Amino acid sequence: MGIKIRNLNFAYSETPILRNINLDVNDGEFVGIVGPTGSGKTTFALCLNGIIPHLIKGKFSGDVEVSGKNTKSFEVFDLAKSIGLIFQDPDSQIFSITVEDEIAFGLENMGLEKNEIKRRVDGVLNALKIKDLKEKETFALSQGQKQKVCMASVLAMDPEILVLDEPTSQLDFRGTKEVYRILKDMNKKGKTIIVIEHKVEWLLKYADRILVLDRGNFVLNGKPSEVFRNPKLEKIGIEIPKAFRIEKFLKKSGIKVDFEKLVRV
Amino acid sequence: MLRYKDGRSLFHKLDSRTKFFFFFSTLSLFSTNILYLSSIFVFTLFVFLANRLSFQDIKGFSKFFIIFSILLVIFQGFFYPFGKTHLLSGFPITFEGIAFGFAISLRLFTILFSLAILMLTTKQKHLLESLGNFLPKDLAFSLTTAFRFIPIFEEETKTIIISQESRGLKKRGPRRLTFYFPVIVPLFTKALERAKNLAMSVETRGFGKAKTRYNLKMKTNDWIIVLGTLIFGVLCFWLFII
Structure with a gap:
């Protein structure tokens, strides 16, 4: 199962955004996607849950299969049970007045029983340790809390795969750490996690696999320790994690060290 | 409000x-x-x-x-x-x-x-559910959601005014009438962007195919x-x- 992508091409108008992408993601993987601005990361995420080609029109070709469902033949609503997508800006996702209503929205759309909805809302609030926010008004929350509410509202629907588009872009160190702790927890429980992220240090720490997207194609694909040591990275425009830069520097001076254990969780 | x-x-x-x-x-x-x-x-x-x-x-x-x-x-x-x-x-x-x-x-x-x-x-969701009795569901949803975004727009307008004023935009003086253009344009751009994102987010959570929504009694x-x-x-x- 997982995700299977074959010959995916997409363009909003003339300029191709995604070029001939082939990719497999297995169940239970923790995948990090990095890439410079404008490389097509967000567009790629939208292809995964069927928003492209159903809502956003453009030149789309190829096949994307999520948990055995081809996104061309299943609607976004049907795919939502298998794959959850959390967007970058929490302010443009939250629309309910209370946190509880916001989380219940997806569950109500699924047509669940009232008691089941209550149970799931409480469950997800507990899992993210934000039980105290349940009755709060959404516009009074901090950015970090809003981000967690967004995550909760998607997690409550219990999808097998979770895609996050720069979930920590508005968070400080503590907030980022918290988000990654939650993601790791979910990952341990068997969820597939795909994170689009600029903060490479965090991916190095948590991800099982790193994909580097450059001009619409995955140019590097492998273990964090391999990808982040690749000298191509800086040419593409991605920061090499500090540990590996020091390692490289020491190697040049004739000292052989392996920092991988130092940075991995 | x-x-x-x-x-x-x-x-x-x-x-x-x-x-x-x-x-x-x-x-x-x-x-x-x-x-x-x-x-x-x-x-x-x-x-x-x-x-x-x-x-x-x-x-x-x-x-x-x-x-x-x-x-x-x-x-x-x-x-x-x-x-x-x-x-x-x-x-x-x-x-x-x-x-x-x-x-x-x-x-x-x-x-x-x-x-x-x-x-x-x-509550907003109860308004929505009864509006849904009179209006098509999508329209009812848009109406109630609009209410939720009013405080955000107020906040954004303030931020935009501050940032434009710090670039030298004057509220007083002979060009007072043109003051609001540099404020309205970014506000609208942002609103459109936000509307697009909201639509995608709502769709992601399965809006549009509800079978049972809320229990009225x-x-x-x-x-x-x-x-x-x-x-x-x-x-x-x-x-x-x-």
């Missing part, structure tokens, strides 16, 4: 459809008879206060309404076409005109209080209020109009 206010009053517990019924029946569109309008106004005011709502909650609106009403009374006094009784010799102010302006103002205030009762005691209290409102409305109509 008329935003939901938490509480435990009778109206807080009512079915939202009952409150809509109450709202529509106090619109008092049948007549401009002052006695008729006054009794409905007093009735609405009574319900407003009985549900422990305070004038503080509608402060922003009432200011506008009061100014508007005063203007209305003055204008009607001068220009009411059916006025016969001149109050001051030489001036075209008529008693009928003032009475008419007063009646319209009463109606406006009745609507204000009635709307306040509906909005302040009903009319309880005894609801029927009592519906019946009470109905009896009162008919009584007023019978007493003052027929």
Whole structure:
């Protein structure tokens, strides 16, 4: 199962955004996607849950299969049970007045029983340790809390795969750490996690696999320790994690060290 | 704004459809008879206060309404076409005109209080569910969501004004009229962007295919209020109009 992508091409108008992408993601993987601005990361995420080609029109070709469902033949609503997508800006996702209503929205759309909805809302609030926010008004929350509410509202629907588009872009160190702790927890429980992220240090720490997207194609694909040591990275425009830069520097001076254990969780 | 206010009053517990019924029946569109309008106004005011709502909650609106009403009374006094009784010799102010302006103002205030009762005691999602009875679901959803974004837009407008002013934009002076262009353009761009994102986010969470949404239930209290409102409305109509 997982995700299977074959010959995916997409363009909003003339300029191709995604070029001939082939990719497999297995169940239970923790995948990090990095890439410079404008490389097509967000567009790629939208292809995964069927928003492209159903809502956003453009030149789309190829096949994307999520948990055995081809996104061309299943609607976004049907795919939502298998794959959850959390967007970058929490302010443009939250629309309910209370946190509880916001989380219940997806569950109500699924047509669940009232008691089941209550149970799931409480469950997800507990899992993210934000039980105290349940009755709060959404516009009074901090950015970090809003981000967690967004995550909760998607997690409550219990999808097998979770895609996050720069979930920590508005968070400080503590907030980022918290988000990654939650993601790791979910990952341990068997969820597939795909994170689009600029903060490479965090991916190095948590991800099982790193994909580097450059001009619409995955140019590097492998273990964090391999990808982040690749000298191509800086040419593409991605920061090499500090540990590996020091390692490289020491190697040049004739000292052989392996920092991988130092940075991995 | 008329935003939901938490509480435990009778109206807080009512079915939202009952409150809509109450709202529509106090619109008092049948007549401009002052006695008729006054009794409905007093009735609405009574319900407003009985549900422990305070004038503080509608402060922003009432200011506008009061100014508007005063203007209305003055204008009607001068220009009411059916006025016969001149109050001051030489001036075209008529008693009928003032009475008419007063009646319209009463109606406006009745609507204000009635709307306040509906909005302040009903949660957004309950408004949505009963709006869904009258309107297509998508439209009802858009309407209720719009309310949630008002505070965000207020916040954003402030930020944009500050950032434009720090780039030297002047609020005073001869170019005052052009002040709002550099504010409105980014605000709109952002709003469109946000609308797009919201649509995608809502779709991601399965909007549009709902099978069972919310459970509506009319309880005894609801029927009592519906019946009470109905009896009162008919009584007023019978007493003052027929």
